[in-house]
Amino acid sequence: MSAKKKTIVGIILLSITLIIGLIFYGLYLMADEDKYGDLVYAKEKAEDGDLILKCSKEYFSNKESEFDEIGIIEKSFGKVYVWDNKNTLKKSLFDWCERQNAQKVIILRPKRKVKTEKIPKIEGKYNYLLNSTEYEKITETL
Structure with missing residues (x-):
């Protein structure tokens, strides 16, 4: 695999990991607010x-x-x-x-x-x- 393809695959995997992390963080904040409300x-x-x-x-x-x-x-x-x-x-x-x-x-x-x-x-x-x-x-x- 060429260096260019490795870089593209790495960026895609990093992006997917970041998006999944942000989704889970948002769900954590929503659960906290659902429990505690005001x-x-x-x-x-x-x-x-x-x-x-x-x-x-x-x-x-x-x-x-x-x-x-x-x-x-x-x-x-x-x-x-x-x-x-x-x-x-x-x-x-x-x-x-x-x-x-x-x-x-x-x-x-x-x-x-x-x-x-x-x-x-x-x-x-x-x-x-x-x-x-x-x-x-x-x-x-x-």
Whole structure:
């Protein structure tokens, strides 16, 4: 086989491999978005130690959401987990949010290290954390 034919065959094989790789990468991204839905953006922006607030009750646009649950995010090997506020139970982000019917989720990044056992509920809610200067809002999903 001549050098010209070998080069053409090599380019064709490389092109086919690249196209197949891009197809599989696209399918991976679609599967990730199908599983997480709106949470896929929260999954990408979240970092270790971020706080996640969840509103389990239905809310209306003219009424303030009541964030009644809090957790700490842990990222490990490309997956996102949430520890409960007592640091005793670890669930995947999907299980913590979707399977428990979260209506709204907000991720806050503390400006300094925080222990969640020290974060109290005020009037049964964690809403006061949204206005705190110690936390930066990273993302919000509806």
